[in-house]
Amino acid sequence: MIRTTAALAILAALTTTPAAAQREQEAKVLCDGAPVQGGFLICTAAANAEPPLAMNGGTPEPIADTGFAFFPIERDATGTVEVRGHGLEPYVAEIEARDFNIQRIDGLPPSAVRARTPEEQAAVARGVALKDEAWTHRETGAWWLDGFRYPLAKDVRRSGVYGSQRILNGEPNSPHFGVDYAAATGDAILAPAAGIVVLADPDMYFEGGLVVIDHGAGVMGVFMHMSRIDVEKGEAVAAGAKIGEVGATGRATGAHLHWGVRVRGTYIDPELLMAFDPRDSATLFPAEGAAPDPGDLLPD
Numbered sequence: 571m572i573r574t575t576a577a578l579a580i581l582a583a584l585t586t587t588p589a590a591a592q593r594e595q596e597a598k599v600l601c602d603g604a605p606v607q608g609g610f611l612i613c614t615a616a617a618n619a620e621p622p623l624a625m626n627g628g629t630p631e632p633i634a635d636t637g638f639a640f641f642p643i644e645r646d647a648t649g650t651v652e653v654r655g656h657g658l659e660p661y662v663a664e665i666e667a668r669d670f671n672i673q674r675i676d677g678l679p680p681s682a683v684r685a686r687t688p689e690e691q692a693a694v695a696r697g698v699a700l701k702d703e704a705w706t707h708r709e710t711g712a713w714w715l716d717g718f719r720y721p722l723a724k725d726v727r728r729s730g731v732y733g734s735q736r737i738l739n740g741e742p743n744s745p746h747f748g749v750d751y752a753a754a755t756g757d758a759i760l761a762p763a764a765g766i767v768v769l770a771d772p773d774m775y776f777e778g779g780l781v782v783i784d785h786g787a788g789v790m791g792v793f794m795h796m797s798r799i800d801v802e803k804g805e806a807v808a809a810g811a812k813i814g815e816v817g818a819t820g821r822a823t824g825a826h827l828h829w830g831v832r833v834r835g836t837y838i839d840p841e842l843l844m845a846f847d848p849r850d851s852a853t854l855f856p857a858e859g860a861a862p863d864p865g866d867l868l869p870d
Contacts, residue, residue, distance in 0.1 A: 599623065599653050599661040602853040603846055604643075606666040608733055608839040611641045612714070612848055615655040623655045631834075634712035634787050638854070642833035645670070645733050645745055670733035676740065693775040704769040704782045704790070705835070711786040713764040718843040719809060721793070721829050722816075723758035726751050729826055732839040747837035748792065748830030753816040755797050755825040761813050762791060762829075762844070767805045772796070777828075778819025783807060792830035795822040 601613040613623055614637050622630030625641040633639050643651060643665060653661040686694065730750030736743045761783060768790070769782035779796030797817025801807060818825040831840045848854055 598659040599655045600853050601641075601653055601661040601663075602848070602851040604839075604842040605651055605663040606842070607643065607647055607668045607670075608645045608837075609643045609666075609842050610833070610838050611643070611651065611653060611661075612638055612851075612854060613641060613653050613661060614638045614854060615658055623653055625653045626651060631787070635710050636712045636715060638712050638715060638848075640712070640714060640787050640789050640833065642836040642838045644836050645747075668733065670735065670745070671731060672735050672737065674737045676738075690775065693773075697771075697774045697776065700769060700771060700774070701782075705788075705832070707766075707768040707784050707790075708788050709766050709784045709786045711765075713785045713809070714787075714789050714843070715848045716763060716809060717847040717849065718762040718840070719760070720844065721760055721762045721791075721840075722751060722753055722827060723760055723812075724753075726753045726757070728752070730828070732837075732841065747832075748794075748828050749840050751816075751827045751829070753825065753827050755815070755817050757816040757827075758812050759793055759796065759814050759816060759827055761807045761809055761811045762840075764809045765791065765807060767801045767803055767807060767813075770799050770801055770803050770805075772799055772819070774820055776821050778822060779814065779817055780820075781813055783813070788834040790832040792828075792832055794828040794830070795819050795826060797825075 597616060599613055599615050601611045603609060603611040605611060615623060615633065622632055623639045624630040631639045631641065641653060647665050649665060651663050651665055728749060729752040730746055732747065732749055733745055735745040763785045765783040765785040767781060768784045769780060772779045774780045777794040779799050781793045781796065781799055781801060783791040785791055793813065795817050796814045797819060798815040801813045807813060816825055816827050829840050831838050831843060
């Protein structure tokens with residue numbers, strides 16, 4: 571009986587052809603990335619599957635032209651993440667918790683916040699309207715498949731991290747949804763990935779000089795406090811192209827670049843994007859040479 575079982579196992583192994591293994595893989599939702607708080611997943615499905623994929627029962631996201639979908643994971647997400655596709659075995663993973671930098675300060679005197687003038691209120695409203703319009707933009711490309719690069723022309727000290735938060739007199743402030751770099755005024759800011767500029771404004775009330783780039787499927791790069799803007803709305807930019815210069819505009823206490831990444835309403839950690847190169851993923855690109863050539867990812 572033991573010999574018969576062993577023989578059957580060997581026979582099964584011999585009859586599992588590469589084509590059969592490929593069919594088994596194509597019956598699943600395949601994902602890779604950073605399944606952690608403030609992280610993301612890049613997923614793909616079988617070629618014959620219906621295009622939309624959905625994460626945790628949310629709104630289905632159509633697969634981009636390249637056959638991939640990008641899903642953000644919120645800063646405070648817990649439990650599991652599940653990505654489903656029609657007729658496919660879902661991808662399921664535990665969301666890894668992170669220790670964010672939380673600073674608690676008690677005993678502060680009540681703050682005397684000056685009321686905004688009518689002109690300032692109008693400036694805030696103008697900025698909100700411009701950003702709301704930009705957030706609805708959706709490019710069908712997937713330029714994030716080329717990975718993300720450092721957004722400055724030279725290395726500088728990191729002065730702020732994603733997810734940090736202050737709790738003042740027991741009242742939590744909004745978390746810091748980006749990374750700050752202590753660059754000097756005039757330092758060149760580079761596009762970390764290719765995309766289409768959906769907002770370029772030098773005079774936003776909070777952000778000062780602001781540029782927003784859609785890197786595809788609503789994966790938005792957000793660049794704040796710029797002293798100079800070298801791109802225009804609707805312009806296609808390549809990865810590494812100069813988009814402007816560092817400044818201290820808007821509500822900034824000193825010169826620095828704030829870089830955020832907003833994915834259809836959820837801010838994720840830009841440093842996790844820089845640490846992951848989709849082209850090196852054997853899960854997303856199991857066949858040798860299957861990863862797209864960077865030249866194929868340039869916006870039209």
